[in-house]
Amino acid sequence: AQKVTQAQTEISVVEKEDVTLDCVYETRDTTYYLFWYKQPPSGELVFLIRRNSFDEQNEISGRYSWNFQKSTSSFNFTITASQVVDSAVYFCALSESLTGKSTFGDGTTLTVKP
Amino acid sequence: SAVISQKPSRDICQRGTSLTIQCQVDSQVTMMFWYRQQPGQSLTLIATANQGSEATYESGFVIDKFPISRPNLTFSTLTVSNMSPEDSSIYLCTIEDWGGRENTEAFFGQGTRLTVV
Numbered sequence: 001a002q003k004v005t006q007a008q009t010e011i012s013v014v015e016k017e018d019v020t021l022d023c024v025y026e027t028r029d030t031t032y033y034l035f036w037y038k039q040p041p042s043g044e045l046v047f048l049i050r051r052n053s054f055d056e057q058n059e060i061s062g063r064y065s066w067n068f069q070k071s072t073s074s075f076n077f078t079i080t081a082s083q084v085v086d087s088a089v090y091f092c093a094l095s096e097s098l099t100g101k102s103t104f105g106d107g108t109t110l111t112v113k114p
Numbered sequence: 115s116a117v118i119s120q121k122p123s124r125d126i127c128q129r130g131t132s133l134t135i136q137c138q139v140d141s142q143v144t145m146m147f148w149y150r151q152q153p154g155q156s157l158t159l160i161a162t163a164n165q166g167s168e169a170t171y172e173s174g175f176v177i178d179k180f181p182i183s184r185p186n187l188t189f190s191t192l193t194v195s196n197m198s199p200e201d202s203s204i205y206l207c208t209i210e211d212w213g214g215r216e217n218t219e220a221f222f223g224q225g226t227r228l229t230v231v
Contacts, residue, residue, distance in 0.1 A: 037222075043204055043224075043225055043227060044222070044224045044225060045157075045206060045222040045225070047221060047222070091156065091157065093157075095210070099145075099162070100144075100145040100147070100162075100210040101147065101159055101162065102147075102157075102159065102208075103159075104156045104157045104158075105156065106155075106156045107156050
């Protein structure tokens with residue numbers, strides 16, 4: 001069975017601070033996909049990134065960066081110079097390669113204060 | 115990228131009634147899924163909508179309560195039957211386009227916020 005753990009339930013930072021959201025996963029599959037999604041207060045789910053299990057390269061997209069480490073089964077997400085608009089719930093998810101089913105973590109609520 | 119249209123975006127329903135949620139994709143996709151997000155909770159997979167055959171339900175979800183149709187590769191419906199207040203949730207449709215492993219991305223509809231009174 002797959003499992004995704006986001007140990008941080010809530011994080012509060014002041015604008016311009018850097019913040020890292022942790023994600024640890026468990027799976028027996030050798031091929032899988034990892035995702036991060038953002039859910040703002042409006043409720044829609046916004047896709048941020050997908051990473052396959054064979055690609056451990058870190059990725060940077062603007063103020064966002066992701067650190068994938070298979071050795072520790074972690075896929076952490078860092079927001080640099082946070083902004084108030086980053087306030088949202090962030091979900092990490094693990095997807096089975098064959099079925100496409102995703103298992104979601106419980107989410108981390110990020111509040112960025114001005 | 116695919117575009118997913120989900121409707122209604124929200125509804126308030128009386129207990130004991132049923133609501134059908136529609137999910138339309140602007141291109142043919144292999145996989146479509148329905149998720150539920152209860153208030154303050156994470157997303158839980160309800161079922162995989164299979165084109166031309168019965169949906170595959172996850173543990174804890176049954177066809178009588180959540181009948182699903184998928185008549186073609188661009189459309190699916192989820193019905194929440196005989197609703198109770200416990201069914202108040204956001205219901206989300208998602209796809210995964212496996213047209214190429216490296217091009218795989220997941221997209222979600224905007225969700226249906228259901229309140230049962």
